Amino acid sequence: MPIEPGAILAARDRLRGRVRRTPLGESRSLTDRLGVPVRLKLEHHQVTGSFKVRGATNAVLALTDPQKARGIVGVSTGNHGRGLAYAAQAAGVRCVICMSSLVPQNKIDGIRALGAEVRIVGDSQDEAQEEVDRLVADDGLTMLPPFDQPDIIAGQGTVGLELVEDLPDLETVLVPLSGGGLIAGVALAVKTARPDARIVGVSMERGAAMIESLRAGRPVFVQEVATLADSLGGGIGLDNRHTFAMVRDLVDETVTLTEDEIADGIRHAYWQDIEIVEGSGAVGLGALLADKVRPTGPTIVLLSGRNIDMTLHHRVVSSNMTPQLG
Ligand SMILES: *Cc1c(COP(=O)(O)O)cnc(C)c1O
16 A cells, blocks of 8 residues: 555644544435435535545645745646645645636635635646646745645545544445545545445546546546536546555445436435535435445445535526536
8 A cells, every 4th residue: 555544643633623523414315215324424514615625734734844935836726726725824835726727717716715826827737737847846846736645645534534433333435536535545544444344436427537447457548528526527647656556456346427416416415415515525425316336234425525616506406407518
């Protein structure tokens, strides 16, 4: 394993008092429907609205003093960018987030509001990445990637420690899966305490890079397409160093959802559980509702984020139609 369970314990100590320890709620409706206790990890109530601030905070605090003095840089329009901005501001570290000119203004404003410098460069993610490389080479900033980095994985793994503490007899955990930093950390933490627990990764059908890579036996390129689970888009990196192997070795099962099934998850969270959850955060609910995972014992659904455009959320929960994106 690229990271040891001890790294997750160390991350928990670093994060204490800096990010929320989120509650484990219950889903009465899914418990009744499935006949097993179904609990909801309310990680969408995390500061910044997603778990990504855990890995970001752990990674920022793990920097050396000279690295902290020079600052961090990342490329992200979404939850990773927010996590980095928040973590850096809290630690008094400079943070630059690079984005392409295609990014909507509200996302730019959201990251600026957290104190980061936003740099708009070119009109593709690749050009934004070139600016990151320049800032690393010329100004000595440290690039923090969204998932494939040991401190990030360990930080996300602290979610898993909380699951085992709050529900020691857990059997199945459903975890949203993209680059695999979240599920790798959670699986390592949970399986260290409960080796027989079943960890299930859930992605969208459209553009599930990790699942395609697992099938191919190596990281592969997958075309990114518009999806309601937009935080799960993007590749795992052809030069993936950590998460591919960890997911391959620790995750028991993966499932993919249609856009309708993701929308069902968002609607169920809202109407039954009274929670606003983004598409990526609701895929575990969608998987249970679609009977794509059949739990036999105490089950946890990890709700990973809530940063959804509220106009889109309104459209999803107000009808049974799934908005057509892109
Ligand atoms: C990033 C993200 C994920 C996926 O996390 P990975 O570590 O990339 O697998 C899931 N849900 C939300 C809300 C996210 O922002």
